Amino acid sequence: MMHRRALGRLAVSMALMPWLRTPLAAGVAAAPWRSQPFTLGVASGQPRPDGAVLWTRLAPDDEDFFTDTQRKTVAVSYEVYSDDALRRPVTRGEVLTDAQRGYSVHVPLSGLAPDRPYWYRFTSGDAVSATGRTRTAPAPQAAVGRLRLALASCQHYEQGWFTAHRDLAAQDIDLVLFVGDYIYEGSNPRRMVAPAQRRHTGGIPRSLAEYRARYALYRRDPDLQAAHAAHPWLVTWDDHEVVNDYAGGLDPKGGDPQLFLQRRVAAYRAWFEHMPVELPAGQQPGVPMRIHQQLSWGQLADLWMLDCRQYRSPHACPDPLRGGGRILLGCAELADPARTLLGAEQEQWLADGLARSARGWKFVAQSTLINPWGVVTPLGRSAYSDGWDGYPQARERLMTALAAAAGANVVTLGGDVHMAVAADLRRHAGDTASPVIASELVTTSISSRGLSDTVVDGIRQSNADIHHARADERGYTLLDLRAERLEAQFRTTAHPVLPDSRLQRQASFVVQRGRPQVERG
Numbered sequence: 042m043m044h045r046r047a048l049g050r051l052a053v054s055m056a057l058m059p060w061l062r063t064p065l066a067a068g069v070a071a072a073p074w075r076s077q078p079f080t081l082g083v084a085s086g087q088p089r090p091d092g093a094v095l096w097t098r099l100a101p102d103d104e105d106f107f108t109d110t111q112r113k114t115v116a117v118s119y120e121v122y123s124d125d126a127l128r129r130p131v132t133r134g135e136v137l138t139d140a141q142r143g144y145s146v147h148v149p150l151s152g153l154a155p156d157r158p159y160w161y162r163f164t165s166g167d168a169v170s171a172t173g174r175t176r177t178a179p180a181p182q183a184a185v186g187r188l189r190l191a192l193a194s195c196q197h198y199e200q201g202w203f204t205a206h207r208d209l210a211a212q213d214i215d216l217v218l219f220v221g222d223y224i225y226e227g228s229n230p231r232r233m234v235a236p237a238q239r240r241h242t243g244g245i246p247r248s249l250a251e252y253r254a255r256y257a258l259y260r261r262d263p264d265l266q267a268a269h270a271a272h273p274w275l276v277t278w279d280d281h282e283v284v285n286d287y288a289g290g291l292d293p294k295g296g297d298p299q300l301f302l303q304r305r306v307a308a309y310r311a312w313f314e315h316m317p318v319e320l321p322a323g324q325q326p327g328v329p330m331r332i333h334q335q336l337s338w339g340q341l342a343d344l345w346m347l348d349c350r351q352y353r354s355p356h357a358c359p360d361p362l363r364g365g366g367r368i369l370l371g372c373a374e375l376a377d378p379a380r381t382l383l384g385a386e387q388e389q390w391l392a393d394g395l396a397r398s399a400r401g402w403k404f405v406a407q408s409t410l411i412n413p414w415g416v417v418t419p420l421g422r423s424a425y426s427d428g429w430d431g432y433p434q435a436r437e438r439l440m441t442a443l444a445a446a447a448g449a450n451v452v453t454l455g456g457d458v459h460m461a462v463a464a465d466l467r468r469h470a471g472d473t474a475s476p477v478i479a480s481e482l483v484t485t486s487i488s489s490r491g492l493s494d495t496v497v498d499g500i501r502q503s504n505a506d507i508h509h510a511r512a513d514e515r516g517y518t519l520l521d522l523r524a525e526r527l528e529a530q531f532r533t534t535a536h537p538v539l540p541d542s543r544l545q546r547q548a549s550f551v552v553q554r555g556r557p558q559v560e561r562g
């Protein structure tokens with residue numbers, strides 16, 4: 042595997058062996074640290090039946106670290122245990138990292154037992170990281186009774202505290218799904234919270250160094266660190282990991298495409314360097330970088346995590362001056378069947394997977410709201426061009442794939458709109474004669490501000506399939522799946538600007554097996 046080789050793993054998977062010292066390569070610093078290098082915490086992700094990916098990144102406060110040539114290559118050890126007291130070692134090993142990869146560390150573990158928790162930490166020289174907890178997925182054929190998830194997205198640093206992550210970290214769940222807007226590149230002066238320390242540092246990122254610094258700022262948040270340390274995550278991105286409302290390789294502001302692609306390479310690399318992910322064999326961080334993936338949870342569920350940005354067609358009927366998404370009325374381009382949101386390859390991959398899946402439930406996790414959410418006006422229905430509404434032919438094909446899913450029980454999961462939504466997905470939205478083929482649950486944002494109540498009222502009035510829509514509170518969504526039913530709870534706070542606010546249940550919904558309608562729980 043390309044990435045594994047590139048990481049320069051010296052010795053791995055000495056499962057159940059005594060601690061062995063691995064000789065350090067020339068130039069590797071094991072010297073005492075002048076300050077703690079594990080300032081960004083630890084993380085894990087992509088659980089499989091035999092392993093998961095462990096992550097950390099060295100980022101000491103001491104700026105000399107980044108200029109000291111003696112420390113060009115640094116050895117980092119990882120340790121995995123089967124108990125939270127770290128008494129029963131399972132495996133350990135050492136990897137090398139360097140400036141080229143931003144001192145990030147990704148360790149794809151294998152050889153672990155299925156369906157159980159593990160604890161891990163990193164060391165480097167005399168420094169020791171926080172301890173994280175991860176877990177493996179059940180074996181593919183295992184009869185599994187339950188899967189508990191948290192669904193989260195949209196965490197603007199300047200618009201609220203990450204209180205939702207503190208609540209999420211304390212939950213007894215198997216996995217966190219993060220569906221995009223992990224960082225924001227821009228600021229909105231009207232939406233900043235009061236404390237002056239809650240501000241982006243640096244300007245709008247464009248270079249790799251600037252994107253790295255933005256991720257590092259977010260990752261220093263203790264609540265976000267707690268959520269990563271407590272559970273494995275499965276992640277995708279949306280637009281703000283690069284720039285608001287970009288589409289594929291196109292600069293939303295209509296800038297030089299070559300320059301934009303360079304910026305996208307930098308942003309994608311920085312994303313990779315901060316996420317607990319392993320890229321498919323042969324892929325380098327940058328472009329193109331396949332991040333969509335599928336995960337199975339025993340015989341209980343299949344889950345697809347999609348990439349809604351990298352392969353999409355340009356926005357329909359764009360405003361040549363402003364660029365990006367806009368509200369459309371009467372745009373003939375929307376009818377063009379060649380326009381795509383997922384790209385032809387990913388679309389086919391999802392359709393094939395859904396048609397083949399023999400598991401009881403199917404989760405399709407992606408970045409945004411799939412149901413139409415335009416409003417009825419005297420000039421016709423409005424459509425926001427940056428979401429699925431801006432790609433209606435692609436949505437039509439998605440509906441066909443969802444309707445054809447083997448054994449039904451399809452639930453789509455999304456974020457992006459800063460609004461908690463529970464809705465039915467009909468073959469033809471809003472047409473009560475058309476069958477409900479899936480259920481849709483969209484999480485509100487962790488901290489990013491939402492639309493006004495007036496706008497949300499309008500959305501609800503014009504879209505009968507949307508049974509719940511609230512944009513006034515911040516939080517995340519808890520999902521509790523058993524063979525017979527899925528329970529979803531929107532956990533929110535109205536006060537993300539207060540550091541000590543508590544999350545509460547805003548609403549709960551249930552989806553029964555064999556009945557795709559969302560019902561109030």
Ligand code: FE
Pocket residue numbers: 195196222281457458459486489
């Ligand atoms: Fe967002």
Ligand code: CA
Pocket residue numbers: 221222279280281457
């Ligand atoms: Ca977004």
